Amino acid sequence: MPRLPVRTPRRAVATLLGAALALGLSACEGDADPPDGAEAAEAARELAAALSAGDLDGVDFRATDGPDASAALDLVTEGMGETEPSVEVTEVVDGDDSARVELTWSWPVADKMWSYPVETRLTLVDDEWQAGWSPSLVHPSLKEHEVLALSTEGAERGDVLGADGRALVTARPVVRFGIDRSQVPERRAGAAAGQLARLVGIDVAPYVDRVEAAGDRAFVEAIVFRADELPARVEEGYELIPGVLALADELPLAPTPEFAAPLLGSVGEVTAEMIEEQPERYQLGDRAGLSGLQARYDEQLQGRPGAVVLARDEQQDERELFRVPARPGRPLRLTLHLDLQREAERLLAQVRPASALVALRPSTGDLLVVANGPGTEGYNMASFGQFAPGSTFKIVSSLALLRSGLTPDSPLECPDTTTVEGKQFENYDDYPSSAVGRIALRTAVAHSCNTAFVAQTGRLGADDLAGAAASLGLGVDHDLGFPAYFGSVPPPASDVELAADLIGQGKVLASPMAMAAVIGSVQRGELVVPRLLEQVEVSAPDGVAPLTGDEANALRAMLRGVVTTGSGAGLADLPGSPAIAKTGTAEFERGGRLRTHAWMVAAQGDLAVAVFVEEGASGSGTAGPILESFLRAAGAIGVGG
Structure with missing residues (x-):
């Protein structure tokens, strides 16, 4: 404080x-x-x-x-x-x-x-x-x-609470390790610092420099461990190093270091830049939110420090003259579900590429999970990633085609390849031969026939895809009180670009959160706006054509077909309510090689989920097993289906 x-x-x-x-x-x-x-x-x-x-x-x-x-x-x-x-x-x-x-x-x-x-x-x-x-x-x-x-x-920092009022971030016990300069001779301070740095696993030279430059009564902190994660080698070895102190303390922490870390952010000592920008608020040695929600809502969480004025004599005897009690910080209430978030992170922990999983309640828009895998390296890909959504975008394209006059039973041609203005499009490598030729729109959705969708460019105007996307919550920005990307569906510059947009390539972009909102809107039958912070009101944007009951029924029926006959068959035997789903891949280039994003979105009962893996073989093969395991775990917890 x-x-x-x-x-x-x-x-x-x-x-x-x-x-x-x-x-x-x-x-x-x-x-x-x-x-x-x-x-x-x-x-x-x-x-x-x-x-x-x-x-x-x-x-x-x-x-x-x-x-x-x-x-x-x-x-x-x-x-x-x-x-x-x-x-x-x-x-x-x-x-x-x-x-x-x-x-x-x-x-x-x-x-x-x-x-x-x-x-x-x-x-x-x-x-x-x-x-x-x-x-x-x-x-x-x-x-x-x-x-x-x-x-x-110091004022007690407010907790970050999740669904049902459960604490996500609260004061948890830690142990601070450092060198007490008053307990070690000056000539030995550097050597002791080097020993401690090697013991706890931090860079030796910078810590030695800090200890040697400190005053002869300073405590120079080296590292802070969670009390329940204190390495045995540190616990057993620190007392053998002269001048080392282990101080018990508490810090505002999530259940694990990884728990929603890119979203929640961290609390630590204020930086020089923070002091320079707000000298009336921060002083050297203060602790404050440094990133994520902890930084954005720092003033609310931090509270106000108190103060006491004492009369002190030469013997350091004191008596109180005036006191201002500290005012504790106010809690930040989120919709995140503690158990589901941990389950999502457990499933993503073994995924080597960058990955994300988002889950929300279609009935309210409450975000229950905003999870990022370790491959994101601290980037909040779940709510702010910007990627081509691939064939999961065919949910939007299907709505646009329904509005153009097609029905789920309308016949479409699904050849192996098709050409638009000299640009050739084809189906994915293992597309089933039984679904080639003249097929219904519902079959094209179930098996994700690229060529059938690409061939419909002549039916759509320049703004039709964007309008359909907006009805499902994609491409219209909102202020949700945290970094969120709702996607982009710009007007196509040509028929080739429109053809690519129809299959989720081109210039169409989305975040996993936005795609969870898309399938959540289908499940609910009206536009779903994600919601994370209870203190931030959200509402559907003005000027967006609402999803009609007939449109929602048609989309749900076609997406159910993805599960019963198509690429989402892994969800067919889920216990509970019938699931709807859509898989997808999107090509991108990296290092001179063509690679693919892997997507899958699904909804079951009052739960809508999007899984994204930045580089994978296919939506059904890479993202599908993660999503299936998550839905089964959610059912066991009693959420969703």
Whole structure:
């Protein structure tokens, strides 16, 4: 939490007052008449201004001089850090040769104002008003040899909660390992740092440099381990290294280091850039959200630190003068399902290429899973990836063809190859020969006949695909409160481009989340807008043609055919409600070689799922087994089908 930095003397900021205070608190020189009350009040105001500025050099005191009083004031107040007070005169009661003065001190502490009165007396000596110095001039309860000390109290960070209020990110025990410079001789510090670095597996040279450059009382942290993941070699070996400390602590962490990591983000020490951009909020050593949702909603999660002002004597005995309680952060409530997210990540853990799995509830749009495999290397491919959707896009193309006048039983030609404006298109390598020739649209969908779809370019206008996509939640942006890509269906520049778009190639792009929304919209019978954060309201976009009941029924029937007779046969024996599905591959080039993305989307009951593998053999062969296993696990957990 933000901490108040070490104070520098405030005398340096008093230049504007210096000239005015140089005259001290004197009455008008040469005035033979006794000073009046107005002069006492003016002297009191000058004293208040000098105390506010932290510069008493120009003030006359009865038993000391101004510079000594300034040094004493600095000593009393330096523990307040850079917190600047204001001091005002609230009452002056003038006597014959003295005046009782009440001053009000006000300090901004945390998000409150600490205000209190101080009473002092000005004495007229040789026509000059003189003040009396003591620590009680700063606070009425301060005694000799007592000073003020301000410290912050960290606020408890808000949890990130998932479905049913289960904690996704909460304070979990950790152990911090580092070198305590006060416990190791300077000549041995570097060697000890090197031993610790090798033991815990971090780069040796940079850590040695940090330890050697640190002060002789510093604790230089090397690494933080989760308490339940502490390696045995570290636990058994750290005590043999001089100066090493293992400190128990708690940090806001997810159940595992991998759990929704690209989405949730991390919490750690603030960077130099963060301090530079928001110096009033962050100080060196503070912890804050560094990425993902932890960074975007840091202010909500972080809460407000508290503060306490103490009177401290030379023996370090303390008593409390003022306190502002810390205000804990507010939780961030998500729709993620803890068990389903972990199951998805378990299934993706063994997939070597980049991969993602997204699952949502068609009835509400609630995102239950936003999972990325280790091959994504920390990139949130699940909700923000931008890839050609391949034949899964034929769900959209089928809706556009239905709107053009076709029905699921309309006959289409499905040759092995077809040509559009000189560009040849063909079916995938193991396309079944039994589904070649004159077939119904439903058969073309079930077996994913490219040539049948490509041949329909003449039936569609430039905006028909985009309109159908929008009705299913693809290609229309929304602010969901986190990075989300809904896809793109730009107007085709030619019939060749339209032909490629019809089979999910061309310039059509989608994320796994967007494709989960597409099949979820079919399952629900109306457009589904994904939803992750309970505090962010989402709604269907304006100006989008709604999916009709007849269209939804036709699409569901054709996608059910994918399972019963086509490439999604692996889902045919799922327990529970009948599943609908669509598989797909999309070609792309990398390193001079033609490769394929592997896709599969499916819906069962109140669960819609998209699986994407950046490089795979086929949708049914690569993505299909992952999706099938996930649906079976979801059924066992009691979600979806």
